[in-house]
Amino acid sequence: MKLISWKRPTANQLWHATLSLSTLMAGAVLSALGYALFLVPFKIAAGGVSGISIIINHYTGWPVGVLYFVMNIPLLVLGFFHLGRWQFIWKTLVAVTLFSAFSDIFIAYLPLVMEHYPINQDVLLNAVYGGILGGVGGGFIYRFGGTMGGTSIIGRIIQQRTGIPLSQIFLYTDGVVIFLAGLIFGWQVALYALLTLFLTGMASDYTLEGPSSVRTATIITDEPEQVAQALIKELGRGVSQWQITGGYTGEAHGMLFCTVFRPQVNDLKRVVAQVDKKAFVVIGTAHQALGFGFTPLK
Numbered sequence: 001m002k003l004i005s006w007k008r009p010t011a012n013q014l015w016h017a018t019l020s021l022s023t024l025m026a027g028a029v030l031s032a033l034g035y036a037l038f039l040v041p042f043k044i045a046a047g048g049v050s051g052i053s054i055i056i057n058h059y060t061g062w063p064v065g066v067l068y069f070v071m072n073i074p075l076l077v078l079g080f081f082h083l084g085r086w087q088f089i090w091k092t093l094v095a096v097t098l099f100s101a102f103s104d105i106f107i108a109y110l111p112l113v114m115e116h117y118p119i120n121q122d123v124l125l126n127a128v129y130g131g132i133l134g135g136v137g138g139g140f141i142y143r144f145g146g147t148m149g150g151t152s153i154i155g156r157i158i159q160q161r162t163g164i165p166l167s168q169i170f171l172y173t174d175g176v177v178i179f180l181a182g183l184i185f186g187w188q189v190a191l192y193a194l195l196t197l198f199l200t201g202m203a204s205d206y207t208l209e210g211p212s213s214v215r216t217a218t219i220i221t222d223e224p225e226q227v228a229q230a231l232i233k234e235l236g237r238g239v240s241q242w243q244i245t246g247g248y249t250g251e252a253h254g255m256l257f258c259t260v261f262r263p264q265v266n267d268l269k270r271v272v273a274q275v276d277k278k279a280f281v282v283i284g285t286a287h288q289a290l291g292f293g294f295t296p297l298k
Contacts, residue, residue, distance in 0.1 A: 020144040024091060027140025028098035031148065032065075034133025035099075036106035038126040039196065040064055041118045043189055045181035046131065046196035047174025049075075049150035055177075055184060065104035072096045072149040079153040082160070091146035092153075099148065127192040131199030138200065139207025209287040214294065215265050216286050217258045219272055220244070221279040224254025227272055231256070234271045235264055238293065259289050 009017070035050060043058060045051030053067040076096070080089045111117040118126065138148055147153065155169040174197055182190030221227050228239040240257040260268055265283060272279050290297040 021094070023140050024095060024144045024146050025098055027137040027143075027146075028095045028148075029102050029137070030140070031134050031137030032099045032102035033106055034130045034137065035064075036103050037110060037118065038130030038133065040103075040107060042123050042126050042192075043181070043185045044123070044127055044130060044193050044196055045177060045185070045189075046127075046134075046193040046200065047151070047170075047177045048148075051174070051177040051181060051193070055180060058184065063104045064107070065100040065102070068103065068150075069096060069100035072100075075149055075153045078157060079149075082157045083153065091141075091144070092149050095141045095146045096149040123189070123192055124195075127196045128199060131196035132203045134196075135200040135203025135205075136207050139204040142204065143208055213262055214286045214289040215260055215262055216284040217256075217260065217265075217268055218282045218284070219256040219258070219279055220253050220281075221256065221272070221276045222253060223276040223279075224256055227254075227275045227279065228256055230271045230275050231258055231268065235260060235267060236293075237264070259286065259294070 038044070039046065039050075040054060040057075043054055045054040049068055049071050050064070052071065053064040056062060056067050057064045076089060076093060079092065080086075120126070141148060151170065151173040154173065158164060158169050178190050178193045178197070181193055219227060224241055228241055231237060231239050235258075237258055237260050242255045242257075244253055244255045245251070246253055258268065269281065269283075272281055288295065
């Protein structure tokens with residue numbers, strides 16, 4: 001009988017696991033704060049299970065956190081069998097449990113400790129800040145491999161089975177919830193919910209990827225060697241090179257690809273113009289550059 005040996009984790013692995021779990025927990029609590037402080041008081045049901053919880057709470061008075069947790073139980077079971085078992089489930093379970101618990105805790109105790117609850121009566125401001133806080137919190141959770149459960153589990157399963165893009169699936173699922181909220185709470189509140197949903201996605205993407213600090217340049221030139229050497233010398237950036245054929249003229253050209261920091265874009269254009277004024281340059285936006293010369297690849 002062969003015994004399975006257990007390898008003690010290194011200090012670096014323990015630190016990474018602690019940081020991952022702490023950040024995931026902080027993200028769940030931050031999302032719950034945005035939900036309880038800005039969205040629930042104004043019935044802003046911005047899609048998903050959290051939006052359904054607000055609708056059911058309106059009719060029953062049951063705590064939104066409890067509703068969120070109960071509705072996620074069957075979805076977590078589905079995720080366990082279809083999305084990676086324990087590797088998927090444990091982080092999502094932590095996020096769902098903390099979000100549910102702290103949503104009800106904040107709703108119960110914030111009015112007791114705050115002079116004004118809600119902070120203000122401007123529904124637009126509440127929709128904006130609820131979306132931003134929820135997106136930042138969700139970004140922390142997604143960054144370390146968790147999810148907020150709910151429709152994201154359904155979306156990922158449908159995407160795996162059918163190939164339909166996740167964005168399209170979320171449009172349908174969240175759209176149905178917001179439509180129901182519009183019927184119940186009024187179409188003005190539904191429009192605020194759409195704004196919240198949009199801002200949540202933007203804030204989540206920003207938290208995941210950070211600000212766009214790099215640019216990519218594609219250069220078509222008849223002087224590829226000279227342009228490449230000038231970029232390497234002047235900007236200190238690496239350059240990749242291909243030989244291509246123009247689709248319209250059928251003539252051979254050189255194509256260069258270079259990644260630079262945002263402040264270097266004007267210098268890149270100047271260097272290319274000095275070597276080959278007839279070059280064709282396309283500047284693109286990239287969210288991250290990882291590897292030599294940029295952020296270390298971990």
